[in-house]
Amino acid sequence: MNLHSTEVRQKAVTLLRDGVSNADVARTFGIPPGTISYWKHLDRARRGECPGKHDPPCPRCDGRELNESAYSYLLGLYLGDGHISRYSAHRVPNLMITCGESWPGLIDDCEQAMRTVFPDNSVCRVRKTGCRNVKVYSKHLPCLFPQHGPGKKHDRRIALEPWQQDIVDAHPWAFVRGLVHSDGCRIINWTTRIVAGERKRYEYPRYLFANKSDDIRKLFSDTLDKVGVKWTTLARGVDPFNISVARRASVALMDAHVGPKY
Template identity: 45%
Template sequence: MHPPEMRARARALRARGHNIHSVARSLSLPYTTVWHWCVDRPQPAVFGSAVRCFRCHPDQDGPPDPAAYAYLLGLYLGDGHLVTTDRTPVLRVYCADAWPNLIDKCDAAMRAVLANKVQRIQKRGCVAVQSTATHWPCLFPQHGPGKKHERPIVLADWQRAIVEAQPGDFLRGLFHSDGCRFANRVVVRGKEYVYPRYMFSNRSTDIMALCQWSLDLLGIAWRMNLPWSLSVARREAVAALDRHVGPKS
């Protein structure tokens, strides 16, 4: 028996326009299995992003790509913004020009989660990676008026389950938005020592707590050096975080 996430991935590929043969080939599944999943069942009378919104389909127990969702959630909580006042909601994440690969990763994550089309709007010193879709609010219920650090940020139970299963991808999104990895230099008794260090800064105590929780899930040691700033500096902790996050590029 195939797991539910495999069925969800097949239907997501089909919703993007792939034919049954290509879906079966890409997932190494029999043609008849994919046909029964994607064709031989009642089709919802919905269009656009509703077809891909896993929260609006009771037969889908999660996103087709949980890692991409966890990563995008981290980016959104850091440098993202969901505009719901326009006719169609717009998910927008700001990425610095200095990290072109980060822009590509954000674009890819949006497409893997929901977007059929992603725009890149050049701003001063950064690029706004954005997608317009009616169902973005379904996937990011943390949206609301005002700045994130001035209002509660609480994950829904289904979001917590995804982060618990994909803490490294969630941390990658957080650190790629509001974090950094750099060479820390200290002088002890006249001798200079250089070692890698991670820093994460966010004025929201709720978002900071989510970062701490995710690090704890992976057993990565951290400490607060300021009320809004977290440090990962122990050699084994940095090595562990390297496996999940790594430097921006």
């Protein structure tokens, strides 16, 4: 059994109070994440901050101020790669966004958006093979994400509430960016042409968004229309799962406001 000094433990708890994730603190000190989680639980218990002992205010229920730009981005991430679990070991709903570990900047942006939208709740990263699950626990997740329901998103109707649509209308690029960061990508296509008798290769960037939900694809394309981006539908087999942005002016708009994952 490994024993850790009081000094190391206090340094770890100080970082946790400053908002550093359990996983990052564990890596900093070379201590198992389970130990860090236990220290955090004991520290919060001593200060009366254990989950269930207080209920952070909700923008919908209590009128707390909501950072709408961060919410619009997080909403896009949720509709793409997010999931809300109503039942967990913590007995509190949790929002989980799955991010590929090849895109550390995306993971950072996702975590920052969660912390901004839920400033009084703990946010953590869970390491999985090939990805990181960024999670937040809150009793008010169903208030902020009423699209949650049983089954897969593409098997049920997905529509924004009027107050959500108002936020997306006010911050359309944040919403588009969240959707692209979850279920989209920026790629380089190429083609060849005969010029003066010679075959030459030309490369051009393209944005793609793929989602099996007709409703989510429509939310994406409707928002593109509002910001002046031209798009087309690409069929995969007989299913139109892909939305493509390939026109030069529209790609330039996407580059200016979204950009590739990083």
